Amino acid sequence: xxxxxxxxxxxxxxxxxxxxxxxxxxxxxxxxxxxxxxxxxxxxxxxxxxxxxxxxxxxxxxxxxxxxxxxxxxxxxxxxxxxxxxxxxxxxxxxxxxxxxxxxxxxxxxxxxxxxxxxxxxxxxxxxxxxxxxxxxxxxxxxxxxxxxxxxxxxxxxxxxxxxxxxxxxxxxxxxxxxxxxxxxxxxxxxxxxxxxxxxxxxxxxxxxxxxxxxxxxxxxxxxxxxxxxxxxxxxxxxxxxxxxxxxxxxxxxxxxxxxxxxxxxxxxxxxxxxxxxxxxxxxxxxxxxxxxxxxxxxxxxxxxxxxxxxxxxxxxxxxxxxxxxxx
Numbered sequence: 001x002x003x004x005x006x007x008x009x010x011x012x013x014x015x016x017x018x019x020x021x022x023x024x025x026x027x028x029x030x031x032x033x034x035x036x037x038x039x040x041x042x043x044x045x046x047x048x049x050x051x052x053x054x055x056x057x058x059x060x061x062x063x064x065x066x067x068x069x070x071x072x073x074x075x076x077x078x079x080x081x082x083x084x085x086x087x088x089x090x091x092x093x094x095x096x097x098x099x100x101x102x103x104x105x106x107x108x109x110x111x112x113x114x115x116x117x118x119x120x121x122x123x124x125x126x127x128x129x130x131x132x133x134x135x136x137x138x139x140x141x142x143x144x145x146x147x148x149x150x151x152x153x154x155x156x157x158x159x160x161x162x163x164x165x166x167x168x169x170x171x172x173x174x175x176x177x178x179x180x181x182x183x184x185x186x187x188x189x190x191x192x193x194x195x196x197x198x199x200x201x202x203x204x205x206x207x208x209x210x211x212x213x214x215x216x217x218x219x220x221x222x223x224x225x226x227x228x229x230x231x232x233x234x235x236x237x238x239x240x241x242x243x244x245x246x247x248x249x250x251x252x253x254x255x256x257x258x259x260x261x262x263x264x265x266x267x268x269x270x271x272x273x274x275x276x277x278x279x280x281x282x283x284x285x286x287x288x289x290x291x292x293x294x295x296x297x298x299x300x301x302x303x304x305x306x307x308x309x310x311x312x313x314x315x316x317x318x319x320x321x322x323x324x325x326x327x328x
Contacts (some may be wrong), residue, residue, distance in 0.1 A: 106187050
């Protein structure tokens, strides 16, 4: 296979994709924007903060220059954290050569409430892009466990191009034209996963967690449809599938953060871990959207108050349980 693929972002997801694509015999370039982190990656071939113990193959070219990566590759995949996505899009604008572009970053920009593809198109006016989402815990990808994901694009040729590029025996890819739904599902599930971790920390059991996740999916569908997504998308891989994974996996940062709130406290947990918890800014983004458009999201409201107002989780659970009775 002659394609050269540039991966922008060397966190866990970026490294997992570089390993997956390297196994598929593509030439992979991995961009790390921070010079200090780049020096560590070059020396240790490992991200000691985000993906400790996982070595980057020697055949993967690590670069500190986005211009070099774009110049040398035919295809680009963006997997930087959501809070760094705007800056990445700005840097990319000046060097982009209209390569097929895949957005693997999950989340909303909390200042604006925009999806990642919306931010991208502020700087790069192209339909030559797709978005990737689904139940894709990075450590399980590296271990070669079978999983599936979904790629969405307004451009049918582009989504089918990426489907064929990435699909293999261990990574099955489906396609859809519902870009909005895929991005909303991939970001909103992080909010619900924090609450799932709180439930784990309280040792409330499977009945509690199952009931909670059912209602959390309902909130995803409610806000997702309002914002223009299709309901079937939220019942698929980027909605329900990713929600289950993120709410149960021991590797899930958002679930672990929720559990940490109960076991050692929010501030202590954030001091202890160096990883980005995407669900924290995402909660704020959806909370602001729900108030702006008067969309009822009681679970999101509760998670927001726990994170940002230091509300007691027991009080929030009690309030949810004692809300006005209604039909499902």
